[in-house]
Amino acid sequence: MGIGGKTMGLGLRALNRFAGLALIDRLGLRKPAEKALYHGARLGFRGAGSLARGLGATQKLLKPARLARGSSSGLFDLTPTEEQAMLRDAAASFARETLRSAAAAADAAGAAPLEVLAGINELGIAAMSIPEAFSGVGSERSAVTQVLIHEALAYGDMGLAVAGLAPSAVSTALVLWGDEAQQSAYLPAFAGEHAPVAALAVNEPQPLFDPLKPQLRARCTAEGFVLDGVKSLVPRADQAELLIVAAALDDGAPQPRPALFLVEAAGAKLRYAAEPAMGLRAASTMRVEFDAVKLPSAALLGGGDPTIYRDCIRLARLGWCALAVGTAQAALDHVIPYVNERVAFGEPISHRQSVAFAVADIAIELEGMRLATWRAASRAEQGLDFARATAIARRLCADKGMRIGSDAVQLLGGHGFVKEHPVERWYRDLRAAAVMEGVVLI
Amino acid sequence: MINLETPKKFRRLVEQAHQVATELFRPNSRRYDRAEHVYPKELDMLGALLDGMNAGGGGGGAGAAGVRRNGGEDEGNRNGSNLATVLGTMELCWGDVGFLLTMPRQGLGNSAIASVATDEQLERFKGKWAAMAITEPHCGSDSAAIRTTARLDGDHYVLNGEKIYVTAGERAELVVVWATLDRNAGRAAIKPFVVEKGTPGFELVRLEHKLGIRASDTAAFVLKDVRVPRENLLGDPAINVDKGFAGVMQTFDNTRPLVAAMAVGLARACLEETRKLIEQAGIELDDDAPAYAQHAAASEYRRLEADYEAARLLTLQAAWMADNRKPNSLQASMAKAKAGRSCVEVALKCVELAGTLGYAEGEHGAGLLEKWARDAKILDIFEGTQQIQQLIIARRLLGKTSAELK
Numbered sequence A: 001m002g003i004g005g006k007t008m009g010l011g012l013r014a015l016n017r018f019a020g021l022a023l024i025d026r027l028g029l030r031k032p033a034e035k036a037l038y039h040g041a042r043l044g045f046r047g048a049g050s051l052a053r054g055l056g057a058t059q060k061l062l063k064p065a066r067l068a069r070g071s072s073s074g075l076f077d078l079t080p081t082e083e084q085a086m087l088r089d090a091a092a093s094f095a096r097e098t099l100r101s102a103a104a105a106a107d108a109a110g111a112a113p114l115e116v117l118a119g120i121n122e123l124g125i126a127a128m129s130i131p132e133a134f135s136g137v138g139s140e141r142s143a144v145t146q147v148l149i150h151e152a153l154a155y156g157d158m159g160l161a162v163a164g165l166a167p168s169a170v171s172t173a174l175v176l177w178g179d180e181a182q183q184s185a186y187l188p189a190f191a192g193e194h195a196p197v198a199a200l201a202v203n204e205p206q207p208l209f210d211p212l213k214p215q216l217r218a219r220c221t222a223e224g225f226v227l228d229g230v231k232s233l234v235p236r237a238d239q240a241e242l243l244i245v246a247a248a249l250d251d252g253a254p255q256p257r258p259a260l261f262l263v264e265a266a267g268a269k270l271r272y273a274a275e276p277a278m279g280l281r282a283a284s285t286m287r288v289e290f291d292a293v294k295l296p297s298a299a300l301l302g303g304g305d306p307t308i309y310r311d312c313i314r315l316a317r318l319g320w321c322a323l324a325v326g327t328a329q330a331a332l333d334h335v336i337p338y339v340n341e342r343v344a345f346g347e348p349i350s351h352r353q354s355v356a357f358a359v360a361d362i363a364i365e366l367e368g369m370r371l372a373t374w375r376a377a378s379r380a381e382q383g384l385d386f387a388r389a390t391a392i393a394r395r396l397c398a399d400k401g402m403r404i405g406s407d408a409v410q411l412l413g414g415h416g417f418v419k420e421h422p423v424e425r426w427y428r429d430l431r432a433a434a435v436m437e438g439v440v441l442i
Numbered sequence B: 001m002i003n004l005e006t007p008k009k010f011r012r013l014v015e016q017a018h019q020v021a022t023e024l025f026r027p028n029s030r031r032y033d034r035a036e037h038v039y040p041k042e043l044d045m046l047g048a049l050l051d052g053m054n055a056g057g058g059g060g061g062a063g064a065a066g067v068r069r070n071g072g073e074d075e076g077n078r079n080g081s082n083l084a085t086v087l088g089t090m091e092l093c094w095g096d097v098g099f100l101l102t103m104p105r106q107g108l109g110n111s112a113i114a115s116v117a118t119d120e121q122l123e124r125f126k127g128k129w130a131a132m133a134i135t136e137p138h139c140g141s142d143s144a145a146i147r148t149t150a151r152l153d154g155d156h157y158v159l160n161g162e163k164i165y166v167t168a169g170e171r172a173e174l175v176v177v178w179a180t181l182d183r184n185a186g187r188a189a190i191k192p193f194v195v196e197k198g199t200p201g202f203e204l205v206r207l208e209h210k211l212g213i214r215a216s217d218t219a220a221f222v223l224k225d226v227r228v229p230r231e232n233l234l235g236d237p238a239i240n241v242d243k244g245f246a247g248v249m250q251t252f253d254n255t256r257p258l259v260a261a262m263a264v265g266l267a268r269a270c271l272e273e274t275r276k277l278i279e280q281a282g283i284e285l286d287d288d289a290p291a292y293a294q295h296a297a298a299s300e301y302r303r304l305e306a307d308y309e310a311a312r313l314l315t316l317q318a319a320w321m322a323d324n325r326k327p328n329s330l331q332a333s334m335a336k337a338k339a340g341r342s343c344v345e346v347a348l349k350c351v352e353l354a355g356t357l358g359y360a361e362g363e364h365g366a367g368l369l370e371k372w373a374r375d376a377k378i379l380d381i382f383e384g385t386q387q388i389q390q391l392i393i394a395r396r397l398l399g400k401t402s403a404e405l406k
Helices: A005-006 A015-027 A031-044 A050-056 A082-109 A114-122 A141-155 A156-178 A180-191 A306-341 A354-381 A387-412 A423-430 B008-034 B041-055 B081-095 B097-101 B108-116 B119-124 B246-280 B295-321 B329-354 B365-379 B386-398
Strands: A198-201 A217-220 A222-233 A241-252 A257-265 A271-274 A285-296 B130-133 B149-153 B156-167 B176-180 B188-196 B203-206 B218-229
Touching: A082 A114, A082 A141, A082 A156, A082 A423, A114 A156, A141 A156, A141 A306, A141 A354, A156 A180, A156 A198, A156 A222, A156 A241, A156 A306, A156 A423, A156 B149, A198 A222, A222 A241, A222 A257, A222 B097, A257 A285, A257 A306, A306 A354, A306 A387, A306 A423, A306 B386, A354 A387, A354 B295, A354 B329, A354 B386, A387 A423, A387 B176, B008 B041, B008 B081, B008 B097, B008 B365, B081 B097, B081 B246, B081 B295, B097 B246, B097 B365, B108 B119, B108 B130, B108 B176, B108 B188, B108 B246, B130 B156, B156 B176, B156 B188, B188 B218, B246 B295, B246 B329, B295 B329, B329 B365, B329 B386
Parallel strands: A198 A241, A217 A241, B130 B176, B149 B176
Antiparallel strands: A217 A222, A222 A285, A241 A257, A271 A285, B149 B156, B156 B218, B176 B188, B203 B218
16 A cells, blocks of 8 residues: 555555545645654654653754644635645544444454554544654644544544544654654554554543643652652553653642643653443543652653643543534434334334424534634634633533433434444543543644 | 625715714614604605615615526625625614614615516606515415405405504505415415505505504505505416415515514624623633632623624625625524524513613613614514524425415
8 A cells, every 4th residue: 555654654644535636735745755764753652661762763853853843824714724624534534444343353452453543543633743853744723624634534533532642742743842842752552554652641530620720730840740640531542652641740849830740651650440431432531640759850741831731631622523513414324314214103213303302402512612613713723812712612512512422312213322323432432521631632 | 705794885884874873873772762653754864874874886775675586697605685685684783673674775675676666667656665564464474364355356355354563554655465365275376466545445544553663663454445556566467376375485484584684783783782791890801711710790701792793694695695695595594583582582682681770661772772672572473483594494404385384
């Protein structure tokens, strides 16, 4: 399958397949075969441990590499750019052909097949958010593009999408907030064909959990930090080489402040326990315990800046919004043919207003969820304040998304309750949009 | 590039509309809510201003510019009169929905004329205030059941029947009356006729007393052998079964986003006043804290704000699609359905959150909440009720005819 995999080491196979060669040229992927050089680098920290070693394995930059911000024409516009449309279509095709058919088995097994995860990686989602300096192909930062891709993949299956997207949340965080040393140490690996397993761990097992007040504590010491606490529902945690962990930074100030920490799993002596949930089962969610885990001072991401922490929480919530939109769209598209074909009392049940209006409401609320999510993402990528827009999108996707999941099962009746149809899985997955923090990032 | 912010080019228009709403609408809101059927003469001076806005190409009045889907010349993304009009409407209705509905020369009839009239008719009816008469005592949503008849007699049509719920019927100079050329020919025979006020036999028999939008007069007419020049039939006089109800429907495609915009403007007014009250009560609205880590009032407010925002974005989407000549019937109905029900929910909840400050009549600010909650209800009814919008949406999604999904 070629071009992508071998000559460029970028694994944009699926993208290439659907988007044709023109896009590859436009994105400037064609030029450097030398990017394959970074294949070596991707093993830089794999299993081996120290941050210093990772650093040595790649180039050093004088300052962190960030992606440029897109500029708007100032016009209202709901049309994705040509590139966004191609990337979205590639993701959508993959979701339809691969994710949907693999979903039921992955849900039952509580794990995502490795070839499916490789396929998601081949879409180049991480690579296109990583600057060229680190062998990525990104030039512009686009939160909207990420939203479109999250949406498209969740249309196939939310659990598999989460499993596949989790590593790119870590690379996106590094691009956005990593310093030059952190970026050099880790980013090249994420751009490669065999991106490391990684996860952004924010949730904790508490009722009314507020991600701005994590209980996991990071105490300052002379050497760095010591972490104590528990993270919940971390996808594929036991296989992760790198975690970004939300913790309360206790540096002697009267109030601890929330901050993000890079944790290399090797040598950190983390304790893992399987934590299967109502949904997202293909993502192999786990609980991770931190018991006096020592980190070097270089592990603090973004200098502990609270505004960065807030941005991270918001961008993650928008990721969940996009996933909910994709899954809700799947539900609508499944329900329509069902209610048209199902006959009761001598005619299709869709001829009854109670059924037809439920379908109409799904469509109305789904479109509102989508537009609110797009708006928040678009504000984020333009550098505008996106706190309120995110709160609104989150609220809509939590409330209406779940309603859609519930109505989809209801419209199928008993058939919706059994695993013959995917709607019971969507019902379970859609509840996540209100519960989950972190994990994905747009 | 995907961008859902208010276009820069319309910011001035939005500001102007907001000033009109602030300086002219709000201070007079309560007076004309109490003095039902008294014409708000303050609006006269606005007529000229809006004529200017509509003529300015960018559109942006109260919606009477209608939508003419003429051949498009420019390529690429367009932000045109539809978007400008819904943005202007939102601002004006943040001020007062009733006033918007009774703005000189901004009637629904003007919208119909602008949308389906010939160039000659456009010229002839230019500068006149036109109301719209569709509903009859026995039929509302089912507009195909219209009984008012039009019979050709020489150079005139002779109209007979009864019309109710004619917004601005008293104040308008023209009324676009929908009547059937042949009661046996169904929808295709239903045509719009421009009837001038003062035409013999065209009698205003009653003004309604209403729950809300009292500044806007709502008239009932009886038509008894009303002779209308045959050139006053808007559009094509032929009974074309294929095109059927296209005229009415085309008008509705254009006016549904406008009514949605009215609802959005009203909802924003409620939310703004309620937010002030909540914050005065010492309750913080936190964008990042989870809903359940906040005061119940803050959490409820965020829920209302979320519905408002969904309605607002759906409305902008429908207008943007019209500007870009994309078929938007589905999106127009979704916007109307969402905005109509959300504005009622928002307004009623805001009264509840505000307590007696919201329930009692006042002259301004929170004192208008109870009025807005009364005004809101019509927005989920006229120009297609919630249920009619759901029927339209469901039929389209499910691929059903009106015979199958009734």
